[in-house]
Amino acid sequence: MVQLTLEQIQKKSLNRLVGLNPVFKIVVEKLIERCYARGVRIVITQGLRTYAEQDALYAQGRNGDKRPKVTKARGGYSNHNFGFAADFALLLRDGRTVSWDTLRDDDKDSLPDWSEVVEEAKRLGLEWGGNWRSFKDMPHLQMTFGLSTADFRAGKRPTQSQLNTILAKINSLKMEDEHMTAEEKAAFKALQKRVIALESANKLTKVPAWAEQACINAKAAGVLDMANDGSYDFYRMITLLDRAGVFKIREALHNDRLET
Known part of the structure; x- marks a missing residue:
């Protein structure tokens, strides 16, 4: 290329x-x-x-x-x-x-x-x-x-x-x-790729109770458009990313704009 x-x-x-x-x-x-x-x-x-x-x-x-x-x-x-x-x-x-x-x-x-x-x-x-x-x-x-x-x-x-x-x-x-670093942009793009792959894997009929809040946070961050029909691994990944604070990036950007 x-x-x-x-x-x-x-x-x-x-x-x-x-x-x-x-x-x-x-x-x-x-x-x-x-x-x-x-x-x-x-x-x-x-x-x-x-x-x-x-x-x-x-x-x-x-x-x-x-x-x-x-x-x-x-x-x-x-x-x-x-x-x-x-x-x-x-x-x-x-x-x-x-x-x-x-x-x-x-x-x-x-x-x-x-x-x-x-x-x-x-x-x-x-x-x-x-x-x-x-x-x-x-x-x-x-x-x-x-x-x-x-x-x-x-x-x-x-x-x-x-x-x-x-x-x-x-x-x-x-x-x-401008607020997002190159590393943050790369992380979000990698996450979106992973989400697409996992959404086509084994799907559960409903969101597990232990993953509900993480899915809510992911949707608020703009990473998910829907939380239903995900696989076990999908919900596990979303929960781990949420606990790592990944979904707080968008919230921080929103707050920065309100303060300026």
Whole structure:
């Protein structure tokens, strides 16, 4: 695997970030950074599009064109046309090739790299095209602030208050990243991997009484989304980590923010 710095990864997307709404651009840049911290490298493949570029994409797969359809939006009907959408791809181990393989796991953590990107995108407040019902657009991310393309065509834009809310979210995540040491981040990632492995092992029908408080603390720390259906080893590990004070990291971060 070719080792690339964050700066080298960021440079690969610079041209595609030109013309994006400034706040949306900050969010996309933060996404690249947070994915890199998780061992997943992404590049932005599409950003702002002109109406003509959008119409050319819309024509693909239509009117005798045998290529697959890639969009259902004509020019003026895509959020790409207004600087509030971007498409991404995974950057492979050679540092040059990109992939849209949603099951790929180059960082070998038992989670598809694509899913990790989507998870970070949602944390940043981005909408993912893979959740759409009528036309799933797996590489697509956008942030529309409740505005439709008709609103954008009419000249409407997000209010400053809406933009400030997103900037505050970014700053909050930045504070969290800065408070946690590299060792703490590595420990949480290792724990998440272990949790995934153990959740698929022998499952108990209910949480043992001796593990209930540890599971409550783990959920409060954001390590677990649910405590049911774990294995004996899973509950034993959670209890040991709780007794070691691992789950107090998030609580300490929360208190630090309240005091500053």
